[in-house]
Structures are given as structure tokens and as C-alpha cells.
Amino acid sequence: MSHWSTAPETDASGLPLPCPTALSRPHWDGCARGELLVQCCADCGRRVFPPQPVCTACFSERLGWERSSGRGLIYSFTVVHRPPRPEFEVPYVIVIVELEEGWHMLSNLLDCDPDAVAVGDPVEVSFETRAGMVLPMFRRRGA
């Protein structure tokens, strides 16, 4: 619960930026090219995210990178009114998106009425630049 103490990278406004690792670099490089990449297990076909050195379904090390359609449905969401750091503009929406390929990722839902968000809403990825890093966020798509 209390093991993290390293200060994160932030942009000029103080918003946190991800610090890619050797393991995660392909994902972030994909975002910079406008592609949402996810690890896929060559042995069992499971998508693995966030990136891991082995498949969390079958322990295989034969993980490759695959491009996701970037389309999915809202699996769960929360509208945040009290942010973890004051630089976040509230309210903002955190979503878990269930991608079409059956994997999930945590992100933000942009340009939406926070009171109208619902589980099951269709969304698609939208690449947003924050201080040179491209972050995969989501917007609603037409029903």
C-alpha cells in the first residue's frame, strides 16, 4: 500500500507522464504512431495488458505485439471530483474499456457529459499529446 515513493515525471502543468520501460516501450511508440498495441500470446492467444514478461494465462514467453482496433465498450467508470493532485481539472472520467479483442485498459473518457456516461457505451481510442507523450484516451463513438 505504501511502497511507492518515486516522484513521477510531470509535464509543465504538473500532470503526470508515463515513464516507459524496455518492456512497455513498444506500446508507447505505437501510441506515438497512432496505433494501440497490445501484447498477444503466440501459444494461447490471450491479450496481455499492461505489458508483462510472460503470458499471465499460460506463462509462455512467446509474447508479440498486435494492433488493436481501438474500439470497445465501457466496462466501468468513475467521475472524479477530487483529484489525486490539484493539476487535474475536475470533473474527469476514468473508464475501464473492454476492447473488441477481449482485453481491458484503464483510461480517460474525453468530451463527454459526466452525468450521461454509462457502462456499455461504445467508445474508440483517441490519441492525446501531453508534453510530447502520446496517451491513449477514449471518446464515444456513434451507437
Next chain:
Amino acid sequence: MARQALHDVAIVATANTRQARRLDGETDTALVLAVMRELLARSGLRPADIDGVNVVAPVGGIHPRQAAHWLGPRPRWCGTEYMGIAAVLEAAAAIATGQATTVLLATAQAGAYGERGATAPWTRPSYEFTECFGLYTAAEFALCARRHMTLYGTRHESMATVAATIRNNGHRHPGAASYGRAPLTPDDVAASRMVASPFRLLDCCITSEGGGGLLLTTAERARELPVTPVYLLGAGTDRRGLAYTRAPLWEECGDIGARAAARSFAQAGLRPADIDVCEFYDPFSFEIIRQFEAFGFCAPGEGGDFVLDGRIAIDGEFPVATNGGLLAFSHAGTLQMLQKVIAACEQLTGAAPPALRVPEARVALASNGGSGALFCDVMILGSERP
């Protein structure tokens, strides 16, 4: 039922310092020393009787091996778990395997939070796939609660009932950080400002400062001490990965603690209906609903109704978080995990404040962790030696 090594271990003393939102001028090192002294006084033991230590004061940099040195030169066992049920279980294992006979656990938190206006430091993960999206503890648990609402139609009214019930316990506990506050209704919870939907301010735990601890020894030795022992009937852990690094999926964490509870009940030879006191971990109101389901007190999806109609009040069938829990008693570093065991012991020894005492409490279940935390540990304690 097979004989459990756990059954040969007893808790012979518990202690708490004052708990408050801030303990101005206090240090966590001074607090753990006060707790250690109180535990010795209450148990009738001398420093030289303690041969196992797990004492942590994070701000002061005090770790178990340093605290062991304070107690003199005897060979000692030191714990490594960072407090809570896991630390009690680790200490019990040390006693049961002959590594130590008497173990002192204590921790404290004071003077840690410098950034007012932001959330507590440990709730801010530095992880690349969560932090940039503004995830933190309340939001993580909220994502789990929302999924439950979607799957089962659970309403915030149930969460507000949990929050009001637990907070009102704390408002009546003289040792609680929130002692003396006016009674709350579920409507008051529902009217408090939104933090991370569906959680409002009063659905969320407080942050506070304070110290606490407990002493374990063999059941044999416990009988020779001038104390009312509490016995360990069963325990279990359930760990499902590192929290705050990935999306918390209900399929992966919705029933977390189920395996821990199943092992605990099996070791104790008991069922949920046998539990008199439910010292469930309450970082957020919804987690109480979830734990009643995960621990087998009710079926999946029924937790929202289960907590209504006074069932979880002090005079109800399953009183929850009787000292006010993380919502009102205290949430100081990692001490709040140990507080669940301490609260169970206070009920089982009749040491709980009269207004909050559960009549004829003989068996209590304590838990730590939760869905968003991706771990949940359970311990069942009893007033009679198994």
C-alpha cells in the same frame, strides 16, 4: 477437524494511543514506544520476555530489527510483513514453529502528510498505465463499486447505510479520531460532496495519526498471565497481483477474500452464521457489501440488501466495524490493518466501550484489503481456546 498450529497461539494484550486527524508535535517513534510500554504493562510481561518483534515507525525510519535492539540483547525473531493480519499470521507462525515464544507487534503514523489538499501519499501510485489518467485509491475502488451496481442493481443507498452505521460507531468510541461528532443518517452521506462516483466524501475513509499494537504468545503461556486471552481460530490470505497498476476487473477482484475466508472458516470449523462481530476492512463503504458476498454471508449480488434494516448495527445480526473502522476510528499508515484485529480482541474480551459492546461476543472475523487493493486477508478470532 485437523489440529491447526494456529490454535496454539493467543493474543494477550492490545493497545492504542490516542487517534486523531493530526497529533501535533507527536512522532511515530514516540508513539510506538508508548504502545510497547502499554502492551508490557497490560500483559504483565517484561522486556526480556519479548523474543519476537515487528515494530514499524515509517516516518522515524524505525524497522523491526532496530526496535528489537531496544528490548535488549536476547536472540530475537523479527517480522517482515508490513502489519495487519499478515503480520499477525507471520508472528503466529513464528511462535508455532518455535522461532519465538512472545511477539510484540506495533506501528504508528504521525507527521507524514505534508501536502494538504492532495490525497494521502500512498494512494498516489507511480505507475505508467494508471497515474497519467488520474487514478488513485478512491477511483480504483469506485470502478469496482460501479461494476457491482451495473451487474446487480446495487444502489448507493446501501453504501450510505454502511457509511452512516460505521461512522456512528466511531462517533461513540472515545478512542476514535471522530469521537463526539454528531450522529449521521444515510441521507447525510448521500448529501456529502462527490469524490469519485459513486463515492461521496462520507463513503471514504479518513486519514489520521496514531499508534497501536498487540502481543502474541503461546496459548500455554497465555494462561499464566493476568489477561483475558483471545485465540486465533483460523486465517487465510488472498493475493491477486500488484494494486493500482492495471484496470481492476470485477472478474478478477470482485470476490477477493473468498479464498482467505474459506481457509479461515475451515481452520476454525465455523460458518459465517457463527460470526458474532464483523471487523471487516472498510476503506470505502461499498467494500462491506462486497465482503459479505465474498466471505459467504450472502450470495453474490445480495450484499446491497443484506446491509440494510439494521443487520450491521451494533445490536444487529452482523455488527460491522464496531470501533468506527477506517471511516471514523483511524486510518494511520498501515496501523488500520492491525486495528481490525485489535477491535476484534476488544469485543471478545469485553473491552469495547459499553455503548458499542456486542453482547456475548465469542467469535469475530477481521479482514484487511479489498477489491481495488487486489488483496484481502482474513482472520477469525475467538474467546475460547479451540
